[in-house]
Amino acid sequence: MKHTVLVPAWRRPDMLHACLSCLEAAAGRHxxxxxxxxxxxxxxxRSVAEQFSRRLPSIYLREMYQHPYRGNSCNVISGIKDCLKLGGDLLHIVxxxxxxAxxxxxxxxxxxxxxxxxxxxSxxxxxxxxxxxxxAAYLHPSYQSxxxxxxxEVAQRVTPHDTPLYYGNMMGYCSKVFTSSIIPSGHAEQDGLINRIRESLGGRTVYANRPRAFHAGFHGYNRPGTQLSGGTVAERAARILAMTSEEMNALAGELKDHEVINLEEHLSVEPEREALSATARI
Structure with a gap:
């Protein structure tokens, strides 16, 4: 399969460096x-992305236009639309x-x-x-970015919502377009929009008991945690990648929900494959 990975980034160069380091270790030529x-x-x-242009086999830099919209929804939804132009079988949001891992x-x-x-x-x-x-793996009626x-072909269903009508009033737009949704009205940014698309299709997302990735955002747009200081961007990225769950959660303020996994481990997929096959036979 050919994979295209959309990496939305904003103001955390050390985390972006860590993220791209992990993708470099996992990525193949496709x-x-x-x-x-x-x-x-x-x-x-931008400097981090340019550094990785010499390390990743195929990397592109995309820069958003100036806009007044809240959050990263415009970056993600319009990014999906542009990434589909590259072709490929699977489109990832990382x-x-x-x-x-x-x-x-x-x-x-x-x-x-x-x-x-x-x-x-996911x-x-x-x-x-x-x-x-x-x-080991299961289908669940939810979505998370x-x-x-x-x-x-599923990602294509997101692209019609790349419109100022959505970005300018996300809650109002979702309530008008997805009139039968039972998803809370406040859950209307990009992940909420995509979740409503899933809901409208009666779709489910695959999850595994043993994750192959983890969320490390102990500070950011929605998280008033403690940002690292001192050292170069690469040095701070290395510190982040070396953290335990306890160390990460200590910097995360009130939202202590980080669970670090072994990123070097290349787990077999057979337990998950068999679990999903058994579900299909029921």
Whole structure:
């Protein structure tokens, strides 16, 4: 399969460096990476992307126009539309604070093959599932923009919403377009929009009990945590990648939900494949 990875980035060059380092370790020759810098981004993020142009086999730099819209929804939704122009089988959204393990792409390929009608596959822990799930992999009626992939024909369903009508009034737009949705009205930024598309299709997302990526955003747009200081961007990135869950959560303020995984581990996908095959037989 051919993969296109959209990496939305803004003002965390050290996390972007860590993110791209992980993608470099996991990516093969069939992976294209698009770093999409949002308006008002830290100049250090551009420098990081340029550094990786000599390290990743296929990397593109995308820069957003100046706009007044809230959050990263415009960057993500319009980025999906542009990334589809590169072609490919799977389109991934890996934000700058999501780190992938070496087996990340193999996992996504295997899960889409095992569950070809799934809406999406997420390699991160399912943040919508409170109770533990026994199966190695399972389908769940939810969506999260965390280490997630969509088949190109599914991603195409997102592109009609690349419009100022949505960006200018996300809650109002979602309530008018998705009139039957039971998703809370406040959940209307890019992940909420895509979740409503999933809901309208009756789709489900594949998750695994053993994630192949994790969310490391202990500070950022929605998280008033503690940002690292001192050292170069590369040195801070190395510090982030070396953190334990406890160290990361200590910097995360009130939202202590980070669970670090072993990024060097390349897990077999057979337990997850068998779990999804068993589900299909029921």
């Amino acid at each position: 992976v294209s990476v698009v770093v999409s810098l949002d308006r008002g981004s830290d100049p250090g993020c 934000e700058e604070d999501v780190f992938v 070496r087996g990340y792409f193999d996992f996504h390929e295997a899960m889409h093959e095992a569950a070809p009608t799934a809406f999406a596959v 390699a991160c822990r399912n943040q919508n599932q409170i109770r533990p799930v026994e199966q 965390l280490g997630v992939s969509l088949r190109s």
